[in-house]
Amino acid sequence: MKTIKLFLLCSCLFCAVPLIEAQNSEVSPDIISALNNGGAGQLSAHLSANVELVIENKNDVFSKQQAAGIIADFFRKNPVSSFQLLHKGNKDAASFAIGILKTSSGSFRVYVLTRKNEIQQLRIEPSND
Numbered sequence: 001m002k003t004i005k006l007f008l009l010c011s012c013l014f015c016a017v018p019l020i021e022a023q024n025s026e027v028s029p030d031i032i033s034a035l036n037n038g039g040a041g042q043l044s045a046h047l048s049a050n051v052e053l054v055i056e057n058k059n060d061v062f063s064k065q066q067a068a069g070i071i072a073d074f075f076r077k078n079p080v081s082s083f084q085l086l087h088k089g090n091k092d093a094a095s096f097a098i099g100i101l102k103t104s105s106g107s108f109r110v111y112v113l114t115r116k117n118e119i120q121q122l123r124i125e126p127s128n129d
Contacts, residue, residue, distance in 0.1 A: 026090055026095050027088055027095050027096065027112055028046060030045075031043065031046050032099075034046075035083040035099065038103075040075045040076075041072075043119070044067070044072070047064045047067050048115070048118035048119060050062070050064070051064065051067040051120065051121065052120065052121040053070055053071075053122055054123040054124070054125060074124060077105070078103035078104065078105045078106075079104045081103060081104065083110070084100045085098075086100060093115050095114050095115075097110075098111050100127055107126075108124045108126055109124075109126075111123040
C-alpha cells in the first residue's frame, strides 16, 4: 500500500512540473504593467544583457544600458496612455506578448520576446490602428 501511495505521489509531482514551468515561462505581468504605464525603468529591469531592439530608426542588438536609454527616450517622446494586450504565448523556454501601445503621438504595435523572464527582443513599431 505504501508503494502505491508513493507511486501516485511521484506521478502527481512528475505531471505538475511541466505545468509549473509553463506558468513561469509567460511574459511577466511586471513587463505588461511597465508597458501600460510607460515605465521605462521598470521595463529596463527585465532586459537581458544584450537586447534586440526595433524602435523608431533604431534596429540592432544593444547592451542593456544602451537599450534602457533608447526605451526611456521613446517613452519620454511618446507618453503612454494605455497598452492593450492582444496575444501572448510560449514555446519551450521562450514566451512572447503582442499588443497595441497607445501614446500621445499615435499607436504602436509592440512585440516582446522573453526567456527566463528577461527581455531578449522588443519591437515598438507604428501601427495602422
